[in-house]
Amino acid sequence: MPIEVNGKTLETDEEGYLANLNEWEPEVATIMAKEDGTELTDAHWEVINFLREYYDEYQIAPAVRVLTKAIGKKLGKDKGNSKYLYELFPYGPAKQACKYAGLPKPTGCV
Amino acid sequence: MSEPWEDDELEGPVRKFMYVNRKAPYGTIYALESLEVVLIAAAFEQDVTLAFLDDGVYQIVKGQDTEEIGVKNFSPIYRALEGYDVEKLFVEKESLESRGLTADDLVVPVEVISREQMADLMEEQEVILSF
Numbered sequence: 001m002p003i004e005v006n007g008k009t010l011e012t013d014e015e016g017y018l019a020n021l022n023e024w025e026p027e028v029a030t031i032m033a034k035e036d037g038t039e040l041t042d043a044h045w046e047v048i049n050f051l052r053e054y055y056d057e058y059q060i061a062p063a064v065r066v067l068t069k070a071i072g073k074k075l076g077k078d079k080g081n082s083k084y085l086y087e088l089f090p091y092g093p094a095k096q097a098c099k100y101a102g103l104p105k106p107t108g109c110v
Numbered sequence: 111m112s113e114p115w116e117d118d119e120l121e122g123p124v125r126k127f128m129y130v131n132r133k134a135p136y137g138t139i140y141a142l143e144s145l146e147v148v149l150i151a152a153a154f155e156q157d158v159t160l161a162f163l164d165d166g167v168y169q170i171v172k173g174q175d176t177e178e179i180g181v182k183n184f185s186p187i188y189r190a191l192e193g194y195d196v197e198k199l200f201v202e203k204e205s206l207e208s209r210g211l212t213a214d215d216l217v218v219p220v221e222v223i224s225r226e227q228m229a230d231l232m233e234e235q236e237v238i239l240s241f
Contacts, residue, residue: 058190059182063153066193107149 003031017099021055024102032100036091044088044100046075051101061106064094127151128159128235131166135185136176141169142184144241149187152194159198159235160191161228162220163205166241170201170216188218202228 001016002009005027011019016032018024029048033040040048050071054062062070064082072080079085085093094106129148135141151158162170169185176183191197199220206212206222213222223231232238 057186058193059184059186060149060190062190062193063149065153066190070193107146107153 003028005031015099015105017105018102021102021104024052028102029100036096040100044097046079047071047085047088047093047097048101050074051097051103055101055103061098061103062094063106064092067094067097067106122154124155124157126157126159126234126236128161128232128238130161130163130232130238130240131169132164133169133241134165135169135174136179136181140241141166144239145184145187147239148191148196149194152191152196155195158196159200159231160196161200161202161231163202163228165205165209167201167205167209167211167216170199170218170220171211172215172217185217191218200228200231 002011004010005025008023010023010028013019018028029044030040033044038044051061051067054067054070064085068080068082068085070080071085082093085097089096098104098106129144129151131141131144133140148158148160170188171185174183174185188199191199199218201213201216201220201222203222203224213220
């Protein structure tokens with residue numbers, strides 16, 4: 001289902017992931033989150049921005065285990081654990097956060 | 111019932127998987143497909159080894175520019191493998207040398223081994239998937 005962002009219509013795939021990564025802007029995350037009934041906080045943005053940087057460097061969306069470990073390295077141990085990330089992104093940190101960040105669904109995500 | 115974040119440890123056997131890459135990165139889907147299944151095996155915490163032989167060594171060569179052929183340059187993904195605990199990357203010396211390459215030309219740290227050593231390494235595996 002396409003989403004409306006700042007007067008533009010952006011295509012998504014059947015699971016709601018952005019079809020074209022380059023069309024992402026912060027509003028995309030805000031709107032997708034709102035549809036899920038979530039208000040994005042700084043803590044959410046920290047993860048979303050981290051994912052965008054990760055994708056920029058490695059050209060893939062990380063699997064949840066990899067994300068957890070990398071977040072721990074970058075943002076500290078209190079954030080690099082599944083419990084913290086699941087509380088922020090209850091639909092699955094990798095899946096949900098990647099979607100908000102405009103990234104494809106992580107490989108190996110079952 | 112366990113909470114989703116308590117489900118980190120995967121049960122089940124860990125097998126020695128080797129992914130043999132023999133083809134150039136672009137022109138066919140083999141290289142990218144191999145990488146995809148490597149990532150899946152890694153997500154299931156299997157014992158993963160990658161081997162690069164023949165034109166497969168070009169998959170990890172530095173400075174790939176795919177703009178003119180209109181496909182994504184996926185070589186940065188090999189650098190993410192370390193984060194997936196995939197650290198056993200072997201390149202066949204003969205394949206590298208016959209293409210005028212050295213380990214310094216590659217995007218990731220690898221172990222360069224002879225054809226004979228490669229054969230021994232294959233012998234140790236439980237599953238070999240060739241791409």
